[in-house]
Amino acid sequence: MSMLLEVSGVSVSFDGFKAINNLSFNIGSSELRAIIGPNGAGKTTFMDIVTGKTRPDEGRVIWGEKSVSLLKMSEAQIAQSGVGRKFQKPTVFEDQTVQENLLVSLKNPRGWLSVLTYRPTAEDLGRVDALAEEIGLNDQLTRLAGELSHGQKQWLEIGMLLAQEPRLLLVDEPAAGMTVTERQHTTDILVEAAKTRAVVVVEHDMEFVRRLNCKVTVLHEGSVLAEGSLDHVTANQDVIDVYLGR
Known part of the structure; x- marks a missing residue:
C-alpha cells in the first residue's frame, strides 16, 4: 500500500507548551486509522497541522505520490488537494434539504460564475443518490437538514465531505452524542x-474504536505513545497509566 500522508519529526509550541513533540505518523492511501489519547494529547493540533490551520515549528508533512509538502500550501489548497475534515459539531445548511446539501458539496468547478449558474445534471443527481445510499439517508432526501436527528446530521456532513471526493478524511469524535444504533x-x-x-x-x-477494527495510534503529550491493534495498545502499560487507568 502506497503512503498517502507522512508526518515526520513535527513539533509545535503554543506559549512555551509543546502541543506536538517530534511527532511522526503515516497512513496509506486506503486505510482506516483510529487516534486515541487523553485530553491535551495533541489530537486536534495534529489535525490542525495536516489541514494547514496550524503551522508547525519544525518537521515535514508530505502528501501524495508526488511527495509534495503540505506546509507550503494554504488551507484552501490543502482542501483542494484532497484533505477533508469533519469537526465534532455537525455543520450542515439547516434550511436546505438533504439533497440540496449534498448537491452543493459535489466536486464541481467553484468559480463565482459557475456557482451562480449551477444547475444539477443527471450525473450530479445520480451521484447524490449514491451518496445518500452510502450514508443511509436515501429516504430523507427531501427533508430539511434542520429536521434531522443529531446522528443523521453527522451522516449528512460525512456525505457532504465524501461528495468532495477527498483522498484523506479526518473525522473528529463522530460517535459523540449518538445512540448505539447510530x-x-x-x-x-x-x-x-x-x-x-x-x-x-x-x-x-x-467500543466505537473496537468496532472500527483498525490500527490504532495512541498520542500522549504530542507524540506517539503506542501503535497497533486495539488489543495491543490497550495491553501496553504506558497506555494504561496515562490514559485507560483514569
Missing part, C-alpha cells in the same frame, strides 16, 4: 469509506 451505522459508513480513501478517526469511545 454509532453502529456510523462505523459502517467509515469502514466503507476507507475502502477507497484514507480515513482517520479521532475518538474517545473505546
Whole structure:
C-alpha cells in the first residue's frame, strides 16, 4: 500500500507548551486509522497541522505520490488537494434539504460564475443518490437538514465531505452524542469509506474504536505513545497509566 500522508519529526509550541513533540505518523492511501489519547494529547493540533490551520515549528508533512509538502500550501489548497475534515459539531445548511446539501458539496468547478449558474445534471443527481445510499439517508432526501436527528446530521456532513471526493478524511469524535444504533451505522459508513480513501478517526469511545477494527495510534503529550491493534495498545502499560487507568 502506497503512503498517502507522512508526518515526520513535527513539533509545535503554543506559549512555551509543546502541543506536538517530534511527532511522526503515516497512513496509506486506503486505510482506516483510529487516534486515541487523553485530553491535551495533541489530537486536534495534529489535525490542525495536516489541514494547514496550524503551522508547525519544525518537521515535514508530505502528501501524495508526488511527495509534495503540505506546509507550503494554504488551507484552501490543502482542501483542494484532497484533505477533508469533519469537526465534532455537525455543520450542515439547516434550511436546505438533504439533497440540496449534498448537491452543493459535489466536486464541481467553484468559480463565482459557475456557482451562480449551477444547475444539477443527471450525473450530479445520480451521484447524490449514491451518496445518500452510502450514508443511509436515501429516504430523507427531501427533508430539511434542520429536521434531522443529531446522528443523521453527522451522516449528512460525512456525505457532504465524501461528495468532495477527498483522498484523506479526518473525522473528529463522530460517535459523540449518538445512540448505539447510530454509532453502529456510523462505523459502517467509515469502514466503507476507507475502502477507497484514507480515513482517520479521532475518538474517545473505546467500543466505537473496537468496532472500527483498525490500527490504532495512541498520542500522549504530542507524540506517539503506542501503535497497533486495539488489543495491543490497550495491553501496553504506558497506555494504561496515562490514559485507560483514569
